[in-house]
Amino acid sequence: MSDSDKYPADSGRRRFVKGVVGGATLAGVGTTGAAAVNTATFSSGKGGGSTQAYAIENTAGPAPRGMPIIPIEIDGDGFIKGIWPETQTLSQGGVEVQLAQVDDFKGTGITYSQDWFQYCGVQSYEGLQPDFDSDNYFRSDAGKYDWQQETYSSGDKLNIADFDDYAEWGNDIGQAGLGKPATGTWRSQDVENVIPIQVLRSKRIEKAAQDNDFLAAATDQGVLAWLNKCTHFCCVPGYKQSSDAAKFNAEDGVYCQCHQSVYDPFSIVQTLFTALPRPE
Numbered sequence: 001m002s003d004s005d006k007y008p009a010d011s012g013r014r015r016f017v018k019g020v021v022g023g024a025t026l027a028g029v030g031t032t033g034a035a036a037v038n039t040a041t042f043s044s045g046k047g048g049g050s051t052q053a054y055a056i057e058n059t060a061g062p063a064p065r066g067m068p069i070i071p072i073e074i075d076g077d078g079f080i081k082g083i084w085p086e087t088q089t090l091s092q093g094g095v096e097v098q099l100a101q102v103d104d105f106k107g108t109g110i111t112y113s114q115d116w117f118q119y120c121g122v123q124s125y126e127g128l129q130p131d132f133d134s135d136n137y138f139r140s141d142a143g144k145y146d147w148q149q150e151t152y153s154s155g156d157k158l159n160i161a162d163f164d165d166y167a168e169w170g171n172d173i174g175q176a177g178l179g180k181p182a183t184g185t186w187r188s189q190d191v192e193n194v195i196p197i198q199v200l201r202s203k204r205i206e207k208a209a210q211d212n213d214f215l216a217a218a219t220d221q222g223v224l225a226w227l228n229k230c231t232h233f234c235c236v237p238g239y240k241q242s243s244d245a246a247k248f249n250a251e252d253g254v255y256c257q258c259h260q261s262v263y264d265p266f267s268i269v270q271t272l273f274t275a276l277p278r279p280e
């Protein structure tokens with residue numbers, strides 16, 4: 001696929017708002033606090049149910065949908081953090097439960113909820129507890145890229161200054177100059193279950209955010225982040241991490257080595273899925 005196919009010069013907005021799965025049936029889903037709570041989950045846990053999330057698009061392979069975006073912000077010192085919504089108290093079947101959710105994320109009209117991340121067991125992780133004590137900064141893991149291993153020790157906070165060469169960066173996989181990635185963790189200090197994330201700083205994302213309200217609110221200076229858990233069977237995929245990706249036309253995408261699912265980090269779509277409830 002050529003660049004112009006992926007990013008038509010004047011239709012970035014259309015590209016970024018397409019793809020509501022079963023859109024006709026979605027009216028109203030995710031627009032109120034109550035809509036994110038599915039009565040079918042009352043007996044088995046907290047929250048979950050029908051959820052509409054923004055995600056990097058799944059373009060090939062067996063994965064059923066994209067991986068959810070983590071909206072980000074960058075502090076005054078350049079450190080990148082994932083936004084965790086404020087905790088609300090909702091009533092489910094007469095029982096009060098806590099849910100981290102904002103119903104009108106930064107004035108976009110989008111409901112951003114922790115439900116976006118409740119799949120593949122992540123719903124039971126410590127970091128998904130609404131009131132888990134975290135500063136929400138993204139921290140480097142051991143690093144899947146040479147530059148990252150040279151720059152960070154495991155646990156260091158990711159900083160925008162370290163992505164300054166994002167317009168040129170490349171490795172020996174795919175095309176250089178699409179964006180500079182890093183891998184890391186979120187809300188996972190001193191816990192057993194680590195939430196894996198990936199960030200990518202790209203001119204393409206910067207440009208697309210100029211035409212899309214949600215991207216403008218969820219990204220900053222071209223930095224996009226997502227929960228890095230394959231929606232197929234929960235492996236941890238990678239952007240430009242596997243030389244095998246080229247066999248599946250995924251050298252410039254996010255490739256899951258387990259069963260060859262491919263995701264496009266330059267195509268942000270809405271997905272509908274049934275989020276799993278947090279265990280009692």
Ligand code: FES
Nearest residue numbers: 230232233256259
């Ligand atoms: S493709 Fe199967 S776990 Fe990713």
